[in-house]
Amino acid sequence: MQRKRIMVRSLILMVAISTWDVCLAESTSVDLFTAFESAVNKTETIPIQVKITDQAKELADQAFGAVLPKVVGTFSDLQQQIPTGIQGSIAASAFPSNELTTQLNITQPVFQGLKEYANIRSANENVKYNELLTDQAKITLFQTVALAYFNVLAAEKDKEDLIESLNQNLARVAELREWYLIGRARIGDVQLEESTIATLRAQIEADNVAIAQARYQLATASGLDPQITLNKDPTKLPTKVRDLNAYLNDLERRPDIASLRSQIKIANEGIIVARSGHLPTVSVFGDLYPARSGELHDSFWDVGVTLSMPIYSGGIVVSQVRQAAENVSVAELTLSQNIRTVQNTVRALHAAVTMGITETNAYIEAAKTAKDNYKTQVHDFKFGLVTNLDVITAMTTYLSTVQTLDKTFYQTIYAYAQLRSSAGKLPKDLGDEF
Helix, strand or coil, X not given: CHHHHHHHHHHHHHHHHHHHHHHHHHHCEECHHHHHHHHHHHCCHHHHHHHHHHHHHHHHHHHHHCXXXXXXXXXXXXECCCCHHHXXXXXXXXXXXXXXXXXXXXXXXXXXXXXXXXHHHHHHXXXXXXXXXXXXXXXXXXXXXXXXXXXXXXXXXXXXXXXHHHHHHHHHHHHHHHHHHCCCCCHHHHHHHHHHHHHHHHHHHHHHHHHHHHHHHHHHHHCCCCCCEECCCCCCCCCCCCCHHHHHHHHHHCHHHHHHHHHHHHHHHHHHHHHHHHCCEEEEEEEEEEEECHHHCCCCEEEEEEEECCCCCCCHHHXXXXXXHHHHHHHHHHHHHHXXXXXXXXHHHHHHHHHHHHHHHHHHHHHHHHHHHHHHHHHHHXXXXXXXXXXXXXXXXXXXXXXXXXXXXXXXXXXXXHHHHCCCCCCCCCCCCC
């Protein structure tokens, strides 16, 4: 009996702990940076690029191995028939019926037209290039998560505004019905209010769809549960933004720009590799024979030098050199194009943030004015100074102003997140940089 009571108490305790964990998980909210950390850990974007970088490191090891000696061991056991014409003669010793050979060959490349060292430098630069691409992938992932994150907040805020307006209209239509019964309002006033309520409910349903889509986009980008609660408290605009030139000066730190400079270095090494086709190659080799049969049974080693001199290849090498030079030109033009594109993007983002802050502050004042006007219209309607249409117009203006305010706010905060990350460094917060 006592044992059963202990088991029941243990079961109740386990259920209580499990329920507490679930409640705690549901009540936990995440901010933008937590969502980004989840994206780094739970999505495949970064691990794929890391694996590509690991492959580049292996290629660098292979390039270095090309200048090291090659050692090959060979064992052969040959059984052959002695030609009938020489059986029993002195010449038969040159054709033993059993020939055993154990060989250790060592080959050392001495000169390969300098392409071997160009390949090493190119491979090491390729590792750096892929590491920079990994950094850039993190920045791109951050911007993707930020877009999805703020889309969710914007859609949910729009729904909150609509629900607030709906509640105001529901209260007002109830009031109008009472006034209609005592002759202080027309049936058209009630119907107009009911039409507005129906429209607001339809807009709320549309927002529900937009929220669901935005949340699934965030879940795809971050690996979070689509129903996770987002933290809205730290979402605010900066009070001041750095000068545009400060952001433009930081562009050289961007991983994508640095990676393009690495591409130019790799392309330049390609010219050296191509030119090596005009130069000779030299290698030395040696063989050791621990066991050997036949006429050379007492010869235990040999050494040699191999020299290969290209004479004519139909102009292929010359064409390869020109092609490598064109690769350098393409890499340089790509860098120039990307720098110009990034500069224009940063200028546009900086303008969007600075003007967005001003515009948001203006809409805050406009929303206050529109709200005061709506309250005045409601007050005056009770005394017959304005019509119900005036009240509806004031309410619509207030709702439209608030929606525009929220839209402008989230567009600006997302542009600020992009601007902060455009300097090639992931921000730790979206507060002031000063």
